Amino acid sequence: MSEHAPAAAKSSASPKPDDFHPYPFYTPRFWHGMRTAPYWKLLRDGHFKIQPSRLAMAAIISGIAPINDVMAAGHRLVHGRRIDNTELAGPPVFIVGHWRSGTTLLHELMVLDDQWTFPTSFQCFAPHHFLFTEWQFNMFGSWLLPSKRPMDNMSAGWRLPQEDEFALLVLGLPSPYRRMAFPGQAPPDMNYLDWTNISPEEHRTWVNGLRGFLKALTYKTPKPLVLKSPTHTGRIAVLAEAFPDAKFIHITRDPRNIFPSTCRLWKSLDVSQCFQRPNYDHLEEYVLECHERMYRAFHAGRSAVAEDQIIDIRYEDLVADPVAQLGHVYEKLNLGDFDGKLKPQLQDWVENQHRSYRTNKHSLPPEQEAVLKERWSEYFERYGYL
Numbered sequence: 001m002s003e004h005a006p007a008a009a010k011s012s013a014s015p016k017p018d019d020f021h022p023y024p025f026y027t028p029r030f031w032h033g034m035r036t037a038p039y040w041k042l043l044r045d046g047h048f049k050i051q052p053s054r055l056a057m058a059a060i061i062s063g064i065a066p067i068n069d070v071m072a073a074g075h076r077l078v079h080g081r082r083i084d085n086t087e088l089a090g091p092p093v094f095i096v097g098h099w100r101s102g103t104t105l106l107h108e109l110m111v112l113d114d115q116w117t118f119p120t121s122f123q124c125f126a127p128h129h130f131l132f133t134e135w136q137f138n139m140f141g142s143w144l145l146p147s148k149r150p151m152d153n154m155s156a157g158w159r160l161p162q163e164d165e166f167a168l169l170v171l172g173l174p175s176p177y178r179r180m181a182f183p184g185q186a187p188p189d190m191n192y193l194d195w196t197n198i199s200p201e202e203h204r205t206w207v208n209g210l211r212g213f214l215k216a217l218t219y220k221t222p223k224p225l226v227l228k229s230p231t232h233t234g235r236i237a238v239l240a241e242a243f244p245d246a247k248f249i250h251i252t253r254d255p256r257n258i259f260p261s262t263c264r265l266w267k268s269l270d271v272s273q274c275f276q277r278p279n280y281d282h283l284e285e286y287v288l289e290c291h292e293r294m295y296r297a298f299h300a301g302r303s304a305v306a307e308d309q310i311i312d313i314r315y316e317d318l319v320a321d322p323v324a325q326l327g328h329v330y331e332k333l334n335l336g337d338f339d340g341k342l343k344p345q346l347q348d349w350v351e352n353q354h355r356s357y358r359t360n361k362h363s364l365p366p367e368q369e370a371v372l373k374e375r376w377s378e379y380f381e382r383y384g385y386l
Contacts, residue, residue: 029057029273030166031181033125035072036065038172043275046182050275058275071129079131079219086215089117090224091245093335096233096298098291100261101253102315107161107228109322110249112345115336117223119167119213122158127167127213131220134158164213165229173209174202176231176290183270184279187286194234194297207242234294237301240309247333248305250298252383253315255291255372256364262287288375295379309333314383322346 031039039061043050050058095110097103111118123130169175179187191197192206214225232239239246263283270278302310311332318325323346330338364372373380380386 027272028125029061030125030170030177031061031273032064033068033127033170034061034065034172035068035128038170039065041172042178042181045178045188046185046275049182049184051277054275068126068129071126071132075129075132079216083212083216083219086219086222088214088218088225088243089222091247092214092225092227092243093247093249093333094232094236094239095226095228095249095251096236097230097251098233098253098258098262098294099230099265100258101230102251102318103228103230104161105315106249106251106313106318107226109318109326109346109349110226110342111161112349113336113342115223115341116226117217117221118161118226119164119217120159121162123217124162124164124166125158125170127171127216131216161226161228163229163231164210164227165231167213168206168209171209171213173206180266180269180273182276183266183274184276190289190293192235193231193290194293195238195301196293196297203238207238211242230294234297234301236298237304240301240304246309247335248310249329249333250310250312251315251318252312252379252385254385255376255379256369256385258291259287259368259372260364288371291376291379295376299378299382312383322350 031042034042043058093110093116095103095106107118110116120134122134126133165175165177169177174189174192176187176189176193178189179185198206214227217225233250236248239248266283266287267278267280311329313325313329323343326342326346327338330336330342373386
């Protein structure tokens with residue numbers, strides 16, 4: 001991943017598209033899954049500042065949005081009442097932690113255990129009509145996605161686990177991920193990272209939107225859910241109130257790796273998803289502020305979660321010994337039969353895939369490290385990364 005200095009240091013050059021895994025022009029962006037109202041709100045909030053090279057994409061999405069409206073209406077007509085009456089099959093498990101801290105790896109390892117279900121990439125792309133259309137994309141549309149995610153060496157695919165935050169984004173709920181559309185402008189919905197100045201009505205709307213999506217997932221596959229979204233880190237108190245029996249797995253990683261990797265993450269998503277040419281002048285400050293806000297809220301809200309419903313693990317330990325780490329998670333959170341269910345799958349993964357996986361390499365100049373240790377001091381100290 002490309003390295004970028006914090007605000008106090010000099011920024012490096014903007015990445016070129018070929019710095020990332022290819023994201024072909026025909027690959028759907030998340031905006032392709034939106035209905036008309038949230039799509040036009042997205043464009044209005046971005047003041048329609050669409051760069052010429054993305055006008056065709058914007059026009060195509062404008063034509064697809066009404067189709068999504070029709071499909072969503074049919075989906076609601078056929079399945080709506082039964083989804084509303086669906087109860088979650090068990091307490092959800094939320095994987096939380098900052099971007100690039102290992103949440104994706106942990107998610108994919110957890111769901112090797114077939115007692116769980118999870119939101120797939122397609123379900124998050126089309127949260128309002130996946131019951132109608134998922135089988136078609138799985139059968140005929142695999143060629144639309146690249147084999148690797150743009151920002152790293154993790155696989156991509158319609159059936160693979162995805163962040164439920166993307167589903168909320170597509171549904172039109174407030175999400176910090178809206179910044180990807182117009183990354184040259186002030187980032188939106190930052191208060192949804194730490195749940196500050198959220199009105200009771202906004203709170204209910206967001207929780208009901210999440211609950212509705214989780215009910216639709218459970219209606220399709222009646223198993224307990226494993227979910228992961230870094231954006232949920234600062235919402236832990238909100239989630240604990242909405243889902244009182246939920247379990248939380250919090251994963252940390254050395255900030256000296258998190259920072260440059262997160263800068264690269266946002267650049268890769270901007271390049272692939274944006275309507276507007278990215279502007280990276282304030283990206284480093286954005287990454288710093290997001291971490292601060294998320295973890296201030298996480299540490300404050302953690303008291304809302306019982307000790308036997310949350311566990312902390314470190315990415316470094318997970319990579320070194322995934323079998324031991326997941327065994328510890330299952331024991332602490334009482335998640336079921338680890339030895340008979342997940343352990344054999346993990347051992348097979350370690351022997352056949354783990355050895356060949358390579359993480360991106362980062363180097364952090366001393367002046368950047370000094371800024372991180374000042375701005376993220378509590379994280380360094382609390383999780384043992386000094």
